[in-house]
Amino acid sequence: MxxxxxxxxxxxxxxxxxxxxxxxxxxxxxxxxxxxxxxxxxxxxxxxxxxxxxxxxxxxxxxxxxxxxxxxxxxxxxxxxxxxxxxxxxxTRTDAPDEPDATDATDEPAAAPRQAPPPADGDGRVKATSVARRLAEEHEIDVGTLQGSGPGGRIVKRDVLRAVEAGHETAAAVPPAARAAVPATPVPTTPVVETTALEAAQALRPGTVPLTGIRQTIARRLVEAKATIPHYQVTVTFAMDSLLSLRTTLNDQLVEQGVKLSVNDFLVRACALAIHQHPEFNASWGGDHLEIHGDVNIGLAIALPPARGGGLVVATVRQADSKSLRSISHESKRLAEKARTRGLTLDEMADSTFTISNLGMFGVEHFTAIINPPNSAILAVGAALQKPVVRDGELTIGWEMSATLSLDHRIIDGASAARYLATLKQLIENPATLLV
Amino acid sequence: MTRTIEYRDALREAMSEEMRRDQRVFLMGEEVAEYQGAYKVSRGMLDEFGPHRVIDTPISETGFAGLGIGAAMSGLRPIIEFMSWSFSLVAADQILNNAPKMLYMSGGQFPIPIVFRGNNGAGGQLGSTHSWCVESLYAGVPGLKMAIPFDAYDAKGLLKTAIRDDNPVFFLESERLLGIKGEVPEEEYLIPLGQATLRRRGDDCTIVGFGRPLYFCLEAAEALAREGIECDVVDGRTIRPLDIDSIAESVRRTNYCVVVDQSWPFASIGAEVAAQVHEHCFDDLDNHVIRVHSDDVPAPYAYNLEQEMLPNARKIVEAVRAVTYAG
The missing domain is CATH 2.40.50.100 (RNA polymerase II/Efflux pump adaptor protein, barrel-sandwich hybrid domain)
Incomplete structure (x- = not known):
């Protein structure tokens, strides 16, 4: 069966x-x-x-x-x-016509237009315009084998003409009698080469690019977030010398085990641990109440490559507060790799309670992010950069990293935000605490 | 031999020639005689034909429209000038209820060979009440004909035919076109009612228009040609009778159709043409017809808003791109 x-x-x-x-x-x-x-x-x-x-x-x-x-x-x-x-x-999804009588093919197309038989099930209807159907019939092309470039996949004139150019004509060369002996398999299709959004952008040709599902979702959710959440931002700068030094030490010792910790891995852990002291950072707005979540799940914003249609997704590192740096690192890498190549499952994207968006790898010094509902805050992280800094009253060169929290003022007030950042700063500037 | 004359001169030549040819033809309206025409269309006609055939009226459209219909019933062939078709609304009972139906209601006894003519459509910052496009409002009444000339040549040829027609002809001119010059032959010529013409030739899409918006169509077609989309621009010339055969012939060649109509979209000439194209060309269309109209709002006074409301070239370009799936 x-x-x-x-x-x-x-x-x-x-x-x-x-x-x-x-x-x-x-x-x-x-x-x-x-x-x-x-x-x-x-x-x-x-x-x-x-x-x-x-x-x-x-x-x-x-x-x-x-x-x-x-x-x-x-x-x-x-x-x-x-x-x-x-x-x-x-x-068949399409209307591979019943085998025609030998006489069928000689009919004037206008005299007896062959209609597609009803599909076997589902919404298998082939949407094609009158002209496309007539042209296809003239060239003896099964419209069902074509890919429509019109709205909703509608097969239009140019799709048929492309197919004709691509050599579908060969099917017409087979005499009707011979075709009658061939089982009703569809004519093999030559995939229609579609201009990708990227190519269109590169060429800077005026025009429109259809939205992918992900792009529509991003647009809908972010408009909703920006329009309904009273955002405000608080920025802080971390001295990164200790953390970078610790990272180098750890990575040197772990290289044989294939572990390479990123700055972001430390951040995930630090943000998660800081949340323990500031539970409103693990809360969602419930209209007439606050919902405090039991697990600290850190969302990581991951940009998708243009080949996968671009856009971004937020992957979830679950219970990040109870995971080691090594474990966070492993999971982050796996999620990022999977998001960029095969895509994440809904489960891998669900239930984040706090999100980190890091553009440091692009050299960005400072930016602000839009809250990822139903989170109460998002941390926008810039690059760790060498700067002239004052340490112990002395001007010296140090590593600094700026991070900006966007907050939902319904849940978190400015002073609370400042206290959370102070905790975070304490953890990041004294990173040994992140190891235990 | 041809000369280059203004659209308004072409209208006057048509009226003067027909008045010389036929003693029954006369011109009546506000300011047509002593003032030489509110838009100088009838300049010099009082001198030539005298006050019995070029007649000034009070500001009373119902009165002089009705007078004209009565004159037509009595065997004359009046030309009734509305300074603007916007002012014809007060004469609706005469021009819609009497003129087009009289032949029918009198059992064929009283043909009404009358021409109502004047400026139609947005004149340029005339505001909501004086910018009427009456074609969609009036064209549905059986018994009348409606012409909407594009240039000087058509203005003369169509008006002469209209004056000779035994039915009421609604002749829709445009204040925006009166000063536009065009070549007109010295010799007499007539243009039949109900015969469309091609203003531009192209195989990729049909644009159908009437009157002033044809200039927007041509501007759009020029821009589209630079993108590689060549358009047929079909001038319907008359709205009633509508030359659907010529329109359909073009659509069968191009497989795409955009209808441009300066009236509002709802229950409009554009809707009628689109419906007829769908009926005649169902098997030849690669997309549904797209209509371009004036926006569904009263005409704004502000210059920039009025330009945006009109079925302008930008909207037509967008419609052609959309209908041909090029957008």
Missing amino acids: SIEITMPRLSDTMERGTIIKWNVKEGDAVSAGDNVADIETDKATMEMQVYDDGHVARIVVPEGETVDVGTVIAIVAEDGEDLDDIAASAP
Whole structure:
């Protein structure tokens, strides 16, 4: 019995998903737990696992397409089943027409336009304009094999013309009688090369770039945050000499174990420990009450590479207050790497109680960040820089790092913010305490 | 032989030629005689034709519109000038309820060969009540015809045909176009009502327009050509009858259509043309028709706001990009 793989509901609010990438192709063996595809939801790009063993008989929804939750996107044949049989009998997403009579092809297109048969299930309807359908028919191209570049994936004239140029004409060269003997497999598609947002930006051509799901979510959440949270900022500068020196010492000793602690790892730990003395930093605004969270979960803002559509996500280091620097370092690296290559799961992004955004690696000295709801604060961290400083009444060269807290004034007042930063400063400037 | 004359001169030539040709034709309206026309369209006509055929009226549109209809019923062929079509609203009962229906209601006894003409649309900072685009308001009434000339050549050729037509013709000019010069032949010519023409040729998208907004269309088409989008600009010339066949012929070639109409979007000429294009070209469209109108607000007085309200070239460029999926 073949297994239909449907678009999964990967979050509570997800209604549609986009296949960003298939990690398998037709004919590949799959085992339960394999990540077969990357799916973009309204929140993030996530992995999709299969729950059965078998072989991929058919990929129904190609990369780049967006379909409703529940739509069949692939068929898996169980061991022992014949892939071709299943592929041939599987529901096609598209309107691969019934095999035409030999006379069919000679009809004037206008006299008897062939309508797509209703799809086998789901919202498999092929959206194509009148002209696109007629042109496709004239060139004997199955519109269902095309990727639409119009709104909502609508197949428009230029999609058909591109396909014609790309050599779909060869299908028309096959005489109708010969085609009748060919099983109803779709004409192989040449993927339409889409201009990526990046290329468009580089060329500085005027135009519009469709929003990715992540971009829409960023826009919605940050507008909501900036518009509803009464933000204010408090900046502090840390003397970093001790911390950098400790870091060098530790990294020298741990190099053989493959551990390399970053400044950010120290910060995660320091912020988490400081929260113990300032519980309002681990709180959320509840309208008529404050919600104090039991776990200190530090969110890390991670920029995504343009190849994955850009944008940013916040990964969560859970219970950071009870984790060692080594453990925080390991987890941060894993989350950042996974976010940039495969995408994080919802769980890996959920439940942060305080967020750190660090632009130090870009040499940024100072910036302010927008609070990541439902957090009460976010720390915007700049680079540790060598500066002329006054230490013990003497002008000398020292390492300094600036950090700016953005705070929700409904939860945290200025004096509280100052006290939290004082605790943080104490921890960072006396970093041995972070080791215990 | 052609000469270059202003749009207003072309209108006068049309009226004068028809008045010389046919004794039954006369001109009546506010300031058309002694003052030589509020916009100098009828300059010199009083001298040539005398006060019996070039007649000043009181400021009473209902009165002189009704008088004209009565004259038409009695066998004359009046030209009634509204200083602005905005002022025709007070004469609505005469021009909408009597003129277009009289032939029908009289069982064919009383044709009304009358031309109502004047400035239509935003004249330039005339405010909300004096900037009417009446085409969408009036064109729906059966029994009338409506012309909306683009340039001097069309103004003359269409007006002569309108004067000779046995039905009421609503002739919509534009204060913004009166001073625009164009080539007009010395020889007599007529332009039939209901025959569109191409103002620019291009295979990528059809832009349909009427009257003054055609200048915005041409400006937009010029800009789009620099982006590599070549547009057909179809001048409908008359709104009723509407030459949908010519419009459809263009759309079948380009597969895309933008309709530009200076009236408001709701229940408008643009909506009518779009509906007819959908009916005639359903199988030839690669996108639904997009309409460009004046914004759905009373005309603002402020210069910058008025320019923004109009169906200007920027809006048309955006519409063409959108309809051709180039945006």
